[in-house]
Amino acid sequence: MAKVADKYLKVDPWAVVEEGFDPARNRVSESIFSLGNEYMGVRGYPDEGYSGDSLVGSYFNGLYEEMKLGAHYKGIIRRLRFMANAVNWLYTRIEADGETLDLAKSTFSGYTRRVDFRTGVYERQFIWHLASGKSIRITFERLVSMTQSNLGGQRVTFESDDFEGDIHIRSGLDFSPIHEDQGKNLWDVTERGQQDEWTAIVAKTISTGNRLISAFTLDTSSGATTAIVEDDKKVMQAFKLTLKPGQLSYFSKLAVNYAEKDTRVDAKSLWDKGIGLAQAMPIKTFNDFLVDQAAYWTQIWETSDIAIEGDPDNQQGIRFCIFQLYQTYRGDNPGFNIGAKGLTGEAYRGLAFWDTETYCLPFYLFNNPKAARSLLEFRYRSLPNALERAKEVDCKGAFYPIATIDGTESCDLWQHSNLQLQVGTAVGYGIWHYVKVTGDKTFLHAQGMEMLLQLCRFYESRGQWGQKTGQFGYYGVMGPDEFQLMVNNNCYLNLMAKNLFEYTLQAIQEMRQDVPESFDRLTERLGVTEAEWKGWQRLADDMKIPLDEETGVYEQHDGFFDMPHIDIHSIPVTDFPLYHNWSYDRIYRYDMIKQPDVLMFMFLYNQQFSLESKRANYEYYESRCIHESSLSPSIHSIFAAELGKHEEAYKFFEFATRLDLDNYNRNTREGLHTTSIAASWMNIVYGFGGMRSDGPDGLVLNPSIPSQWSGYSFKFLYRGTVLSVKTTQSDVEVKAVSGDPVQVRLYGRDCTIDAAGVRLELEAARVG
Amino acid sequence: MAKVADKYLKVDPWAVVEEGFDPARNRVSESIFSLGNEYMGVRGYPDEGYSGDSLVGSYFNGLYEEMKLGAHYKGIIRRLRFMANAVNWLYTRIEADGETLDLAKSTFSGYTRRVDFRTGVYERQFIWHLASGKSIRITFERLVSMTQSNLGGQRVTFESDDFEGDIHIRSGLDFSPIHEDQGKNLWDVTERGQQDEWTAIVAKTISTGNRLISAFTLDTSSGATTAIVEDDKKVMQAFKLTLKPGQLSYFSKLAVNYAEKDTRVDAKSLWDKGIGLAQAMPIKTFNDFLVDQAAYWTQIWETSDIAIEGDPDNQQGIRFCIFQLYQTYRGDNPGFNIGAKGLTGEAYRGLAFWDTETYCLPFYLFNNPKAARSLLEFRYRSLPNALERAKEVDCKGAFYPIATIDGTESCDLWQHSNLQLQVGTAVGYGIWHYVKVTGDKTFLHAQGMEMLLQLCRFYESRGQWGQKTGQFGYYGVMGPDEFQLMVNNNCYLNLMAKNLFEYTLQAIQEMRQDVPESFDRLTERLGVTEAEWKGWQRLADDMKIPLDEETGVYEQHDGFFDMPHIDIHSIPVTDFPLYHNWSYDRIYRYDMIKQPDVLMFMFLYNQQFSLESKRANYEYYESRCIHESSLSPSIHSIFAAELGKHEEAYKFFEFATRLDLDNYNRNTREGLHTTSIAASWMNIVYGFGGMRSDGPDGLVLNPSIPSQWSGYSFKFLYRGTVLSVKTTQSDVEVKAVSGDPVQVRLYGRDCTIDAAGVRLELEAARVG
Incomplete structure (x- = not known):
């Protein structure tokens, strides 16, 4: 059962990195470049729409639709609940010089996609070559907040040396994606509207009545005027950005999503809840968001990193x-x-x-x-x-x-x-x-x-x-x-x-x-x-x-x-x-x-x-x-x-x-x-x-090390203390990175582990 | 697991007999009063249409439709074939005094339904009470031929003491019944028409393309003029019978059905085959049919009866x-x-x-x-x-x-x-x-x-x-x-x-x-x-x-x-x-x-x-x-x-x-x-x-007898000889009813059984 690697991505200790775009591998990359925060998750699909092979997957934990089954016998289930695919809150469409950006059809170069583990930022970049011979460098960034469960963010930046003109953009929320397995869309849109700076849409799953309110607000480099567009199961804002050579233009979007499974909550309460959450969001700009997210991840790696x-x-x-x-x-x-x-x-x-x-x-x-x-x-x-x-x-x-x-x-x-x-x-x-x-x-x-x-x-x-x-x-x-x-x-x-x-x-x-x-x-x-x-x-x-x-x-x-x-x-x-x-x-x-x-x-x-x-x-x-x-x-x-x-x-x-x-x-x-x-x-x-x-006898550690490694270390939390275990080909060191001393059984010996730690020789039988 | 009888039908040694009509038991009786001849079978449903609980089941051996299944794994079947319900060749609609006969709505009395094992005739009779106070006795007979596989017959007889007037009848072939389990009709009608005295319809199952040509010809007591009517998935002849008090009126119908599973046979060949079969049918009248059928059954009971x-x-x-x-x-x-x-x-x-x-x-x-x-x-x-x-x-x-x-x-x-x-x-x-x-x-x-x-x-x-x-x-x-x-x-x-x-x-x-x-x-x-x-x-x-x-x-x-x-x-x-x-x-x-x-x-x-x-x-x-x-x-x-x-x-x-x-x-x-x-x-x-x-050691017989019976006998065919085994509470007699002597092992003794037979005492241990 030898498994064979399909080597494709670039090796990097702190990020996943794709250089160049391979349409045949796009769905694989979409999975790998997923972002999530427990409350919601979003695959690494192109924000701008892509007519090639892609799964526009945006999911909310525990949000489900159901299908009936033709059960024969007692005790065999009669309906099956499954995770619904939900709003594409990254929905973006981009036009320049009358051309619509679509990587399945457009000409482009210098493609990279990257998620950095230390910042949590997803970044995708390429140069779009227009028919006119001019080109625009576009950078898509996105975040799903680890501190604000309902919040997602997106920033799209345009830059050019030779293009001067308007870029027409529609950015919004889209409930129309098809659920692949079911072969149909799962949502009925029940409400759309604007309140203050937020544009929102409410939809519910057809059979189970699970609801989702999604609201977004835009910020543009030029303070552009936007106009609401409603279409099918979408709500969007249309606007244009004027791009000049050597000058950055961008827009950023904050999206707040709130899922409601309780069918007793009335429509108004749900709307108020969603908009209320959006208005009270402590993160107000995409830059704040970047800072907040990086701080979160820095802290995580301090207690949970494994180094090889x-x-x-x-x-x-x-x-x-x-x-x-x-x-x-x-x-x-x-x-x-x-x-x-x-x-x-x-x-x-x-x-x-x-x-x-x-x-x-x-x-x-x-x-x-x-x-x-x-x-x-x-x-x-x-x-x-x-x-x-x-x-x-x-x-x-x-x-x-x-x-x-x-x-x-x-x-x-x-x-x-x-x-x-x-x-x-x-x-x-x-x-x-x-x-x-x-x-x-x-x-x-x-x-x-x-x-x-x-x-x-x-x-x-x-x-x-x-x-x-x-x-x-x-x-x-x-x-x-x-x-x-x-x-x-x-x-x-x-x-x-x-x-x-x-x-x-x-x-x-x-x-x-x-x-x-x-x-x-x-x-x-x-x-x-x-x-x-x-x-x-x-x-x-x-x-x-x-x-x-x-x-x-x-x-x-x-x-x-x-x-x-x-x-x-x-x-x-x-x-x-x-x-x-x-x-x-x-x-x-x-x-x-x-x-x-x-x-x-x-x-x-x-x-x-x-x-x-x-x-x-x-x-x-x-x-x-x-x-x-x-x-x-x-x-x-x-x-x-x-x-x-x-x-x-x-x-x-x-x-x-x-x-x-x-x-x-x-x-x-x-x-x-x-x-x-x-x-x-x-x-x-x-x-x-x-x-x-x-x-x-409490926690036991018996470290060994593969011969392929010169050393490795892992950290973990145990009864309030962060422990670090470092193993080389010769010895093992266990110490408390923070917190009170704790008891650990190391190679069969009861040890008290404190900040000074304990260092023992690697046990011979355990050398790889 | 005691089973309890639902006693309802009249006990008769040579027939099943229903006296009185119980709508709640109609479907049960429809099953029991089924006729068949291996090639085709028809449930005992009312010929004239019935808006109550009924299953208009007419089946042709081996004629099937199919449904697709959502199979998960290799080796699990992906489609399922099942017996199609097919043409109702007994289709009849009867009107008198502007009233349509329908036992779920009409007033009637003296209902009997009967199938005689010695003649193979299904007969249903009742008196229809019209709103005018007048009444008509109607007798429905039907047969499915045991000697001509494709042939079915029907006769409907009207008699009255007080009604004088026209009875309006439509009689024909109907492919429109719904398949209950599938919840839909399975047929597409591909052809309808007349040739000589035969009116015919061809239909095919939607998925499998199994075809059936059905043709009928009518005979009426008055030589009535008929007019073809086409409707939905039916073809019919409409006519009237004039009824006078004390005088019988009737019509009879012979229906010839031919099933074709080979999709390579072209439409014209199929039509010719069906009409050809109909025209060549040796049974030309319903009365001939009765005689032929009774002869068949007489012979069967001579070799296969069991008497108790x-x-x-x-x-x-x-x-x-x-x-x-x-x-x-x-x-x-x-x-x-x-x-x-x-x-x-x-x-x-x-x-x-x-x-x-x-x-x-x-x-x-x-x-x-x-x-x-x-x-x-x-x-x-x-x-x-x-x-x-x-x-x-x-x-x-x-x-x-x-x-x-x-x-x-x-x-x-x-x-x-x-x-x-x-x-x-x-x-x-x-x-x-x-x-x-x-x-x-x-x-x-x-x-x-x-x-x-x-x-x-x-x-x-x-x-x-x-x-x-x-x-x-x-x-x-x-x-x-x-x-x-x-x-x-x-x-x-x-x-x-x-x-x-x-x-x-x-x-x-x-x-x-x-x-x-x-x-x-x-x-x-x-x-x-x-x-x-x-x-x-x-x-x-x-x-x-x-x-x-x-x-x-x-x-x-x-x-x-x-x-x-x-x-x-x-x-x-x-x-x-x-x-x-x-x-x-x-x-x-x-x-x-x-x-x-x-x-x-x-x-x-x-x-x-x-x-x-x-x-x-x-x-x-x-x-x-x-x-x-x-x-x-x-x-x-x-x-x-x-x-x-x-x-x-x-x-x-x-x-x-x-x-x-x-x-x-x-x-x-x-x-x-x-x-x-x-x-x-x-x-x-x-x-x-x-x-x-x-x-x-060849055929073995060790008869015993239940204490509930005074005697019983059964006949069977063995190597060309019809044997009869008669058992009473005292002895057993085995003899050859026809054919050459054969060897049988009776109570452990090798016996040659001829027309004179062998009689032995019932073995003690085997007395019930």
């Missing part, structure tokens, strides 16, 4: 990942989750999966705990949906959806939405991990415990007792390895549920001690009796965990060891991805797996298992895994590093940070692999850095 | 079943199959399943061997489709569809169409059973062997080797018991495939001896090498047949014995049918089965198993079966009879013959349970009659 010496590709790659993770989620807007593609494309319909708690949460736990908590709050807010969904499938408690935007199940493949039960256990794991790392008991008592109780109810009601074994487990399920479609006693699920029951029981004991009245109020409200929760102990005790005692290998599910064998290296490379090239049913009948399943719980509960156990299972399952999920290689790399297989660890890491930058999977055009990006952070910190956060 | 003494309900029931089986299929039109509802409704989309070879074939084998062969010819003709389908799922050989009208897979639930492999083994079984019973080696050599070879290729390529057991079997399949969705080593399938391989190898040996050149030509054409077919022996030898040696119970599939137990009697009766009331995924995780699976192969290869083995497996699986298939109870009844559980045998038989007459499943409105009707024939002949046709 001797490997410029991965240096750029990992900073791109960190940059995107902050753009995707920062916990300032409660009720949001992370879609598989973040806010950078429409693939996977903008839905969030179990990736959130298993792959993304660690990054936020160690960089932005507020964001980590906010992710768990999404699950708390959608608890009513999960309760409802459990009823639909004849179960009790909370059944969290395998794919969702608003908390409702939105995966239209019943085999996934009805058989994959792993999200709930991931939520339980996330609560456990969050509380363990942050010590935030307030969250546990106010929200976490309620989820845990409803989760246990679900995993009690969905489980069954084996007739022959007399053990408890889950029948008719699909595990994380989606190549085994409907199996019994998936080891991952059974083990996760066992841990869920055990953690809940332990948390109950603690909560009853700490805040007994809260616990009683909660259980009374939920109708959870002592007999009920005490009964969970037996389920945990009797949970079937299939293990071959002789080899130490866990059996992925009942009968897996008898599954017909296939040598995965014998599969022709042209057969990949198998989902496209093999009959759907064929994929499911081998001892071949798509992504870690047994290894996944060994990753999540790493310290429950001995090194020998991890080695046995790694060797068995790694040789059967084809990694048809971008999430897979990083987990394997982390194990390889732990097992001292350093070359293998680097091999699996090889395309982690640059999966999108080098378009390894050839589908970056659909959007970034956002949750894989989170895994690449883990790959360095958990893999090479040897961090473990799941054990009983 | 002391049980008028089942007497009527079984004759209704035999009548419908002949109406559904008679082997005069090659290339047809039997849809789950025959030609009586649109449920199951008019598709044929594995029921054909496993449930229907025996009736035809022992009543109409030509029809039996024709059923197998359907599979031969659709071999190219099966070869194509195998390629789609990355296999070799022939993969026969689980549901089809034209040979292509048309089940839109991928889990069924991709995982249920039982049709191919049923085809192989059908070939074996047909050749065994009829001795027709010509068919085996000309068509059967080619299918067998391609079937073996499929079951070789789809099978795999267990990694632990080293045995061969099928992974990721669904067996006949559809409550176990995706399992490994389904015992039924493994055993059926083993038998297929073994029979094919035996047939190869025989064919190489009998007609070596034909065999060589065939294998050369197919590219089947000796090494290839010899390799099948190992697959048969190493096939995994999971059996618990201790209990003698076959394990339905790997892990079934550990499936969580449910006491099926603990399920509330209101939960049935489970498909409607349980979450889809919930059905699949118990040791509960929908219909016989292990028992099914013990039925098909009955004599491979000892009585002890059958008893052990019956007791285990019967107690876990909820019979959520109408095919299930009869198989259980047959086993119960064999095991001497006579009360149980009768209990399972109880609703077999009257499933539709008493609307036990409350869905007869959608069409008759045609393949269950075939099972009810087996229930008597194989169950109570103890016939076995699968053993090495």
Whole structure:
């Protein structure tokens, strides 16, 4: 399954840079040059309109439309919600000398596109050659504010040595883009108008009635007079800029967007809310905006940077990942989750999966705990949906959806939405991990415990007792390895549920001690009796965990060891991805797996298992895994590093940070692999850095270093302290960059880390 | 799962009779009063139009339309073909005194509807009360010819004591009915016109271009002048009949329909073909038609009747079943199959399943061997489709569809169409059973062997080797018991495939001896090498047949014995049918089965198993079966009879013959349970009659008799001889009604049966 890079972009430690324009790669670049701020995201598409291949993607977190499904049977979902594409607030049309700028038709040169990680600025520049022989240099800048969620900004600058005349511009807001998958536009425009210096438009999604008000104001270098133009699903201002040789002309636009999902809010209130937000915006000019944004990013890099010496590709790659993770989620807007593609494309319909708690949460736990908590709050807010969904499938408690935007199940493949039960256990794991790392008991008592109780109810009601074994487990399920479609006693699920029951029981004991009245109020409200929760102990005790005692290998599910064998290296490379090239049913009948399943719980509960156990299972399952999920290689790399297989660890890491930058999977055009990006952070910190956060002894670090690197360092936040871990080929230095001293277990030694830090020799076995 | 009869129709030994009109039951009666002749079928709907609840269903065997599906993955079908509803050739509109006859609006009395099994005539009669106070008795008769496939006939007779005046009639052909499931009409009319005394219309299905020419001619009591009327998708003749008190007036209509699926046939040829058929029709009048039809049925009952003494309900029931089986299929039109509802409704989309070879074939084998062969010819003709389908799922050989009208897979639930492999083994079984019973080696050599070879290729390529057991079997399949969705080593399938391989190898040996050149030509054409077919022996030898040696119970599939137990009697009766009331995924995780699976192969290869083995497996699986298939109870009844559980045998038989007459499943409105009707024939002949046709010693009879009956007899055809088996509470008499003496094994004794017959005492253990 050798992946091949499509090298195209320029390598730079602090930016993504495109030099020259390749129409065939434009969509890929649009994904890579996406900007976002958790509240909204916008792909790097041309502001000025482009008749070539482009996806004008502007997205707002949690804003959704829905489609009806022709469901056959009870318990199979009947409608599916997906992320709506929304207003193009960068809408711009430019004319000069009677020519309309369009890179698919116009003549141009000197094209560059760039996003700088230290400033957050997107900048695109080229020289437009007019038919007259004259030329205009145009620079497009844009920003999506990291401090003001509703705010986006744009500046377009014109400069020429030989052109003198008017440039005709229309700039505004456009709700007309087509949603590709649906093949239609999703919006009805309900209002358009002006108030003071703001021009605004309100639209709502046709089926769900999600609304968005978008308002903009313009500033031009010449104080030009503008005229409102309404057209189709747009509102614009038309104006002209007079350009003289050697003199800069520009216009800048601030756009304020406000999304409203509550259908009870009346039209006037919504209008007032949107305009009110716009008028109160503390950032008034594009220049202020640049300053504010750069300040934000400077601060981020001080606590979250990863530096790699001797490997410029991965240096750029990992900073791109960190940059995107902050753009995707920062916990300032409660009720949001992370879609598989973040806010950078429409693939996977903008839905969030179990990736959130298993792959993304660690990054936020160690960089932005507020964001980590906010992710768990999404699950708390959608608890009513999960309760409802459990009823639909004849179960009790909370059944969290395998794919969702608003908390409702939105995966239209019943085999996934009805058989994959792993999200709930991931939520339980996330609560456990969050509380363990942050010590935030307030969250546990106010929200976490309620989820845990409803989760246990679900995993009690969905489980069954084996007739022959007399053990408890889950029948008719699909595990994380989606190549085994409907199996019994998936080891991952059974083990996760066992841990869920055990953690809940332990948390109950603690909560009853700490805040007994809260616990009683909660259980009374939920109708959870002592007999009920005490009964969970037996389920945990009797949970079937299939293990071959002789080899130490866990059996992925009942009968897996008898599954017909296939040598995965014998599969022709042209057969990949198998989902496209093999009959759907064929994929499911081998001892071949798509992504870690047994290894996944060994990753999540790493310290429950001995090194020998991890080695046995790694060797068995790694040789059967084809990694048809971008999430897979990083987990394997982390194990390889732990097992001292350093070359293998680097091999699996090889395309982690640059999966999108080098378009390894050839589908970056659909959007970034956002949750894989989170895994690449883990790959360095958990893999090479040897961090473990799941054990009983606090934070563990066992750094190693790939032979390809001369050194690397990473920073992270732990219990209020920013720690830095620097590793070279000879030694490791851990110190507190800011904050109080904290305890860390380094190479098995308990160390107090303060500003002076601790320096140890790199452990021999760990040298790559 | 107690089923409750909805008693409504009058009990009569030779007819179905409805007295009085119940609009709420009209659709049920429309199904029951269906006529058909294999080529076409027509529901018992009102000729004159009815604005109440009615399904104007007129069907032509194998005539199909298609719909596109949004398939996600390779190997999942992308379009689905279904039986089209077609021309209403009974179209009639009647006006008198300015009133239009419509039973939903008109006043009427003395309503009866009746189909006589001895004449095949459908007759409906009532008195229409006009607003004027006068009344007209109207009798509708109709026929679908059993000797002229294309011909249907209708006669409408008017009589009055007090009405004098004109009755205005429009009679014709109507292509406008809506297909209910699709919610639209499926036809484009391409031609209308008159030629000589025939008025005709040609239409084609919109997507598939299947064409139908329909022509009619009228005869009236008064030689009335008619005028052609064209309207929407109809062509009609308008005329009036003058009615005088005490004098009969009538009109009769002969309609000739010809279906053309070959799109290469040009319009003129099709027109000429249809009109030519009409003009050459040997039946020229409705009275001729009555005579011809009655003669046909008289002959049928001479060879195929089942008489039951002391049980008028089942007497009527079984004759209704035999009548419908002949109406559904008679082997005069090659290339047809039997849809789950025959030609009586649109449920199951008019598709044929594995029921054909496993449930229907025996009736035809022992009543109409030509029809039996024709059923197998359907599979031969659709071999190219099966070869194509195998390629789609990355296999070799022939993969026969689980549901089809034209040979292509048309089940839109991928889990069924991709995982249920039982049709191919049923085809192989059908070939074996047909050749065994009829001795027709010509068919085996000309068509059967080619299918067998391609079937073996499929079951070789789809099978795999267990990694632990080293045995061969099928992974990721669904067996006949559809409550176990995706399992490994389904015992039924493994055993059926083993038998297929073994029979094919035996047939190869025989064919190489009998007609070596034909065999060589065939294998050369197919590219089947000796090494290839010899390799099948190992697959048969190493096939995994999971059996618990201790209990003698076959394990339905790997892990079934550990499936969580449910006491099926603990399920509330209101939960049935489970498909409607349980979450889809919930059905699949118990040791509960929908219909016989292990028992099914013990039925098909009955004599491979000892009585002890059958008893052990019956007791285990019967107690876990909820019979959520109408095919299930009869198989259980047959086993119960064999095991001497006579009360149980009768209990399972109880609703077999009257499933539709008493609307036990409350869905007869959608069409008759045609393949269950075939099972009810087996229930008597194989169950109570103890016939076995699968053993090495020729035909076996072991009659028993339910205590509820004083006697019963059945006739059947065996190797050219019509045999009659008469059983009373004291003895059994078997004799040859016509034909040469034949050998039969009766109560374990080899007997030569001739016209004098053999009479034996009823065996004690077999008395109910």
